[in-house]
Amino acid sequence: MKTGMNLLLWTDHVTEAQDRVLESIKEIGFDAVEVPIFNTEDLAAYERLGGRLKSLGLSATAVTVMGSTDINPISADAKSRDAAVAYLDRVLECGQHFGCEILCGPIHSTIGHFSGTGPTEEEFKRGVDTMQKVAEKAQARGIRIAVEYLNRFENYFLTTGKQAEALVRAVDHPSFRMMYDSFHAHIEEKDQAAAIRSAAEETIHVHVSENDRGTPGTGQVAWGSFFEGLEQSNYDGYLTIEAFGQALPALAAATRVWRPLFSDAEGLCREGLAFIKKSIA
Incomplete structure (x- = not known):
């Protein structure tokens, strides 16, 4: 398995300001970084990032979200669904510029938007149709999609591995x-190992995320069951740490980080990677 570090710990748009962070991630021993793609206009920054990653020997995945109901893949409004496809195609184009292998995230529906009920059959049908169009766009750009289910407090459409x-x-x-995230699974699944095994054939990406979004291995996630499930499933993709801090006030508010969850970012990276390597040894 390969290891990655999600750059949302530092920024929501990677520029030359994060060059030292990239160097540190490589020096610590990670194989890859996960790049947030929320800005779909600054192609030059993504092109530059691609060169920087190549020079460091780091591979890349990416993450995005559907941040508005104007781009909702399951909306009853066809314009919103079409806009979602167009947005995700722009995201994929950005990813091409830095050699993105996998685009992950809850791209199935608008994050933080609720209908007041669970998902309907019509929403599922619309989601399937929209995601088929997105999958075609991804294939044309040489990138795979790893759709992410979230906990019930962040969405209502996909909240379990089965869904x-x-x-x-x-x-x-x-x-x-699809992908598997230990943070969301900690909330929604009864048995992490069983959930991972069930989705083994469909899972191409994994987020290693503690129950408080701090340093992996320091909280309540059932890590023994988590790594057992990965081993039993013969998972061989990325294990990417996803953690959130207070570096950016807007991002901290969006991820509900109201207090310090770790002493420093570099320490989180070192301790988190050591925990992963020890767990899969």
Whole structure:
């Protein structure tokens, strides 16, 4: 398995200001970085990032979210669904510029938006149709999609591995798969190992995230069950640490980080990577 570090710990748009961070991530021993793509206009920054990653020998995945109901893949409004496809195609274009292998995230619906009920059959059908279009865009750009289910407090459309599996199977496209995030699973799954095993064929990406979004291995996630499930599933993709801090006030507010969760970012990276390597040894 390869290891990655999500750059949302430092920024929501990677520029030359994060060059030292990239160097540190490489020096600590990670194989890859996960790049947030929220800005879809600054292609020059992504092109420059690609050169920087190549020079450091770091590979890349990416993450994005659907931040508005104007770009909602399951909306009853066709304009919103079409806008979602267009947005995700721009995200994929950005990813091409820095050699992105996998685009992950809750791209299935608008994050933080709720209908007041659970997902409907019509929403599922619309989601399948929209994701099939996105999968075609991804395939054309040489990138795979890893759709992410979230906990019930952040969305209502996909909240369990079983639901994500069902979406992947219905979309039925080689460029559309799912990911597993230990933070969301800690809230929603009864048994991490069983959930991982169930979705083994569909899972191409994994987030290693503690229950408080701090340093992996320091909280309440059932890590023994988590790593057991990965081993039993013969998972061989990225294990990417996703943690959040207070470096950016807007991002801290969006991720509900109201207090310090770790002493410093470099320490989190070192301790988190050591924890992963010890757990899979």
